[in-house]
Amino acid sequence: MRDSAERYRSGVMPYAQMGYWDSDYAPKDTDVIAVFRITPQDGVDPVEAAAAVAGESSTATWTVVWTDRLTACERYRAKAYRVDAVPGSAGQFFAYIAYELDLFEEGSIANLTASIIGNVFGFKPLRALRLEDMRIPVAYLKTFQGPATGIVVERERLDKFGRPLLGATTKPKLGLSGKNYGRVVYEALKGGLDFVKDDENINSQPFMHWRDRFLYCMEAVNKASAATGEVKGHYLNVTAATMEDMYERADFAKELGSCIVMIDLVIGYTAIQSMAKWARRNDMILHLHRAGHSTYTRQKTHGVSFRVIAKWMRMAGVDHLHAGTIVGKLEGDPHVIQGIYSVCRDAHTAKNLQQGLFFDQDWAGLRKLMPVASGGIHAGQMHQLIAYLGEDVVLQFGGGTIGHPMGIQAGATANRVALEAMIKARNEGRDLWAEGPQILADAAKWCAPLAAALTTWKDVTFDYASTDTADFVPTATTA
Amino acid sequence: MRITQGSFSFLPDLTDAEILAQLQYALDRGWAISIEATDDPHPRNYYWDMWGNPLFDLRDAAGVMREVNACRRARPNGYVRVNAFDSTPGFETTRLSFIVHRPSDEPGFALTRTEDAGRRIRYTITSYAAGAPAGRRYRSRDGDAG
Numbered sequence: 001m002r003d004s005a006e007r008y009r010s011g012v013m014p015y016a017q018m019g020y021w022d023s024d025y026a027p028k029d030t031d032v033i034a035v036f037r038i039t040p041q042d043g044v045d046p047v048e049a050a051a052a053v054a055g056e057s058s059t060a061t062w063t064v065v066w067t068d069r070l071t072a073c074e075r076y077r078a079k080a081y082r083v084d085a086v087p088g089s090a091g092q093f094f095a096y097i098a099y100e101l102d103l104f105e106e107g108s109i110a111n112l113t114a115s116i117i118g119n120v121f122g123f124k125p126l127r128a129l130r131l132e133d134m135r136i137p138v139a140y141l142k143t144f145q146g147p148a149t150g151i152v153v154e155r156e157r158l159d160k161f162g163r164p165l166l167g168a169t170t171k172p173k174l175g176l177s178g179k180n181y182g183r184v185v186y187e188a189l190k191g192g193l194d195f196v197k198d199d200e201n202i203n204s205q206p207f208m209h210w211r212d213r214f215l216y217c218m219e220a221v222n223k224a225s226a227a228t229g230e231v232k233g234h235y236l237n238v239t240a241a242t243m244e245d246m247y248e249r250a251d252f253a254k255e256l257g258s259c260i261v262m263i264d265l266v267i268g269y270t271a272i273q274s275m276a277k278w279a280r281r282n283d284m285i286l287h288l289h290r291a292g293h294s295t296y297t298r299q300k301t302h303g304v305s306f307r308v309i310a311k312w313m314r315m316a317g318v319d320h321l322h323a324g325t326i327v328g329k330l331e332g333d334p335h336v337i338q339g340i341y342s343v344c345r346d347a348h349t350a351k352n353l354q355q356g357l358f359f360d361q362d363w364a365g366l367r368k369l370m371p372v373a374s375g376g377i378h379a380g381q382m383h384q385l386i387a388y389l390g391e392d393v394v395l396q397f398g399g400g401t402i403g404h405p406m407g408i409q410a411g412a413t414a415n416r417v418a419l420e421a422m423i424k425a426r427n428e429g430r431d432l433w434a435e436g437p438q439i440l441a442d443a444a445k446w447c448a449p450l451a452a453a454l455t456t457w458k459d460v461t462f463d464y465a466s467t468d469t470a471d472f473v474p475t476a477t478t479a
Numbered sequence: 480m481r482i483t484q485g486s487f488s489f490l491p492d493l494t495d496a497e498i499l500a501q502l503q504y505a506l507d508r509g510w511a512i513s514i515e516a517t518d519d520p521h522p523r524n525y526y527w528d529m530w531g532n533p534l535f536d537l538r539d540a541a542g543v544m545r546e547v548n549a550c551r552r553a554r555p556n557g558y559v560r561v562n563a564f565d566s567t568p569g570f571e572t573t574r575l576s577f578i579v580h581r582p583s584d585e586p587g588f589a590l591t592r593t594e595d596a597g598r599r600i601r602y603t604i605t606s607y608a609a610g611a612p613a614g615r616r617y618r619s620r621d622g623d624a625g
Contacts, residue, residue, distance in 0.1 A: 152572045159525065162486040162563075162575035192489060215598055222602035226590035229482035231522045256599065347569035368569070416489045424487055424497070427504040427575075446491070 004069075012063050015051035019074060020060060025081040027098040033135040034116055035358045036095045037086060039128040039301055049126055050080035050095035056120040058103060075100055087471050092301065094132065094358075106143035109269040109316050117304060128302040134311060135359035142364055144315040148279035148286050150367025151345065151392050154319060157259065157285075158194065158231045163423045164391050165194045166415055167235075169374065169398035173199035178208045182216030184408060188401050189224030189232045191412025196220075197396065198237035200264045200291035210240075210249055218256040235262035235287040235320075243274060250278055260285040265309075266292045269316060276317025287320035287372075288313060298467055305468070307336075307356055310343040314369045322372045326388045329376025333466035334388060344369040345392055353472035370394060378457040379418040379450060383436020386422050395419070405456055410449035417447045480587035482520050485560055485577040498547065498561070498579055502540040505563035505575055511535045512543050513564060514550045516580075518557035518616040519609045521588075528554075533564055551580045556617040558582070582608075582617040 007018075015021070027033055034057075040049040054060075058078035059068070082096040105111040121129050155161055170176070170184045185196040196217075204210035217234045225232045238249035238261050246263070253261045261284055263275050272288065279286035296303035306323075313321050323344055324337035339355030345368050349361040373389055374396035385395055397415050404411025421443040426432055430439065444451035487493060493501070505512055512534050515527035530550040537543055550559050559580035562573050586607035593601040608616040 152570065156525075156572060159484065159522065159576075161573045162577070192483065215600075218602075219600065222604070223590055225522055226588040226604045227480065229480075229520055229522050229588060230484055257602065413489070420487050420489045424490060424493075424501070428497075428500045429504075443490075 008064055008066050008069060010064055010066075014048050015055040015060060016048050016080075018051075018055060018060060018064070019077050020054040020058075020080055021047055021051035022079045022081055025079045025098060027081070030101045030137045030139045031135075032099040032101065032104065032112070032116075032137060032140060033359065034097050034099070035132045035134075036097065037128075037130040037132050037301065038093050038095050038126055039091055040093070041125055041127050044125045046083050046093040046095070047080070050083045050093070050097070052123060052125055053095060053120050053129065054078040054080040054097045056123055057097070057115055057118065058099060076103060078103070087473075089471065101137060101139060104140065106140075107145070107273075109273060109312050113269060113312070121302075130300065130302050131304045131308050133305065133356065133358040134308055135361060136311060136315065138362050138364040141315065141362075141366055144366065145273075145276060145280060145317045146314060146366035147319045147369050148276050148284065148317050149319045151319075151370050152368065154285055154370060158233070160194060160231070162391065163419060164386065164389070165370075165394040166192065166412075166419060167195035167197055167372070167374070167394050167396040168193055168401040168412070169197045169199050169396060170202075171199075171398050171402045173202060174205065175207050178212035178216045181208060181213055182220045184402060185217050185234050186220035186224055187408035188412045189220060189234075190227050191401075191409030192228075192416030193232075193401065193412045194230070195233045195235060195260070195394065195396075197235040197287070197398075198262055200237070200239075200266075200289040202237050203239050210238075211252065214249075214252055214256055214258075218258060221258070231259070233260045233285070234258065235260050237262040237264070237289075238275075239264045239267055243271060246271070246275065247278065250275070250282070250284070254282050254284060258284075260287055262287040262289060263318075264289050264291040265313075269312070272313070272316045272318060279319070280317070285319045286317070288318040288322070290322045300468055305356065307340050307343050310340050310369070311361075314344060314363070314366060318369065320370045320372050320394060322374055324371075325373040325375055325377050325385070327377060327381045327384050328373070333469045335470040336466070336468055338388065341371050341389060341393070344371045345390075354470050356470060368392070372396060374398070376460075378460060379414045379453040380437075380440065380457050380460075382415075382418040382422045382440060383432040386419075386426060387432045387436075391423065400453070400457065403456075404449065405452050406449055411453065414447065414449040414453035417443055417450050418453075480585055482558070482578075482581065482585055482587075484520065484522070486575060487577045492581075493577070493579065495544065499540050499544055501575070501577065502543050502547075502561070506538055506540055506543070508563075508565070508574070509567075510563040510565045510574055512537070513562045514546055514559065515562065516550055516554040516557055516559045518554075518582075518613060519606060520558050521604065521606055521609070527558075527560065530559075533562075547579055554580070556582055584617070 078099045080097045084094045086092040236253045240246045297306040323340045324332040335355045372394040378400035401411035425439045514530035517527040563575040565574040589605045591603040
């Protein structure tokens with residue numbers, strides 16, 4: 001098959017034989033590496049399926065073409081080099097594929113993804129396909145801006161250190177007038193939150209146009225800042241139909257003195273990168289709500305894992321990313337979520353199969369991305385949240401603030417007191433898993449809002465099996 | 480009002496034993512502690528007065544506590560905070576910061592609104608206490624000077 005005349009004879013040939021499988025290939029430090037979970041159709045050889053994925057996500061088409069010979073085609077072909085059976089899942093395989101760096105345009109998530117997930121996910125010989133993880137080479141990372149602000153600079157601007165930040169999403173998420181909306185923002189910030197947030201689908205609707213919302217929210221932010229002596233913020237969602245609209249809204253937010261704006265994942269990778277560059281130019285923190293992601297991240301056999309989306313978003317340059325709560329109302333296996341948090345926050349992420357991290361990843365000095373935990377969490381889970389998620393995280397208690405029986409300010413105060421009490425106890429060396437409920441109960445003795453919160457939500461848990469779970473479990477050593 | 484800057488302002492004021500435990504936590508991580516004071520606690524006053532250089536070489540919490548107390552005695556009419564600095568690559572920033580002394584009376588801040596075109600408002604936050612010259616703010620009612 002190395003004979004060139006034979007190789008380029010017109011007709012159809014297995015992808016593996018076309019050069020998209022090379023079990024001896026040693027990936028270069030500059031290669032982009034992807035690991036896919038492949039589920040071949042019955043009778044399809046996993047190695048051929050892996051080679052087909054490599055081919056269809058790089059240079060190949062379904063038949064031999066002689067024009068390959070006008071290029072350094074060996075170099076441009078992605079190479080599947082390893083196929084492993086997925087532990088405990090018959091018929092599924094992890095396929096490792098290496099891509100030459102020159103296949104990709106510098107600094108472009110759109111171009112990277114057009115190859116890696118462009119055509120290949122509808123390929124008929126595969127029943128299902130999932131992009132599990134990627135190793136991005138330092139050489140490629142250095143062509144990306146990375147987070148506009150990053151965790152370190154965000155904390156210095158806000159003058160908030162040593163504890164998670166606290167937020168809430170205004171509820172109800174749709175229907176409030178601008179004036180009523182700003183009331184919720186003010187109460188929550190004055191009560192003790194650092195941030196309040198627009199929800200993903202608050203843009204500019206008949207009940208509240210965007211300029212009205214921005215003006216009332218900035219009144220709330222400034223009034224709360226004066227009332228507490230703290231820097232406060234509200235994520236003004238600038239998501240809109242066109243880039244021109246988004247720039248107009250973001251510029252207005254800047255003019256009003258907001259320290260943060262927000263976009264939704266559904267605006268697309270290019271728009272996200274544009275807004276990240278805008279945010280860097282304008283000293284603005286950029287919050288990303290991952291609206292829409294579960295359509296392709298949740299099911300284990302098909303789609304793109306969220307850890308890959310998190311890597312792309314760190315490269316694209318957002319500062320905040322919703323990354324799971326573990327204990328809240330939305331999907332989240334503890335190991336998988338902790339792996340995603342590592343992707344957001346590490347300077348160097350170590351391979352950890354149990355957390356779904358297939359590669360060591362050097363982040364090449366890209367700033368760190370603040371993960372956001374949001375959805376069905378409340379003050380009574382504070383010890384679990386801190387033990388699982390650490391302190392570089394925004395904890396968002398929407399219902400857990402606004403639904404408090406004594407009012408929004410009290411709800412915010414309950415969360416802030418629970419948070420500070422738990423951080424103080426952790427620093428004192430106490431065991432949060434064992435003593436967390438007692439630490440909360442002790443603080444509730446002098447903080448009536450916390451006592452009310454603990455009573456109201458004491459039995460609320462979301463204990464459902466996760467769909468996106470770890471494939472690897474630690475094996476006991478005999479030593 | 481009570482200014483709620485710092486990691487623990489929603490809790491009752493920390494006792495000396497509680498402050499010591501936090502100092503020990505920072506020292507155990509190799510962080511350098513610094514002490515700062517101000518009588519201008521505007522939320523964006525990032526540069527409080529340094530009580531000497533950060534204590535890079537002082538690894539004993541009790542020794543740090545003596546410096547904390549010396550600063551509190553010297554600056555009774557204002558705020559004193561403790562910061563812990565981490566020089567690890569990827570951080571190189573403050574990792575913990577909390578207030579260890581505050582004036583007995585905190586008058587807070589005025590919010591001044593200046594109306595502008597198109598319903599826009601320019602906001603200015605001004606400390607009521609910082610209207611007096613530095614060093615003459617937050618005098619307590621029995622008249623002791625700062």
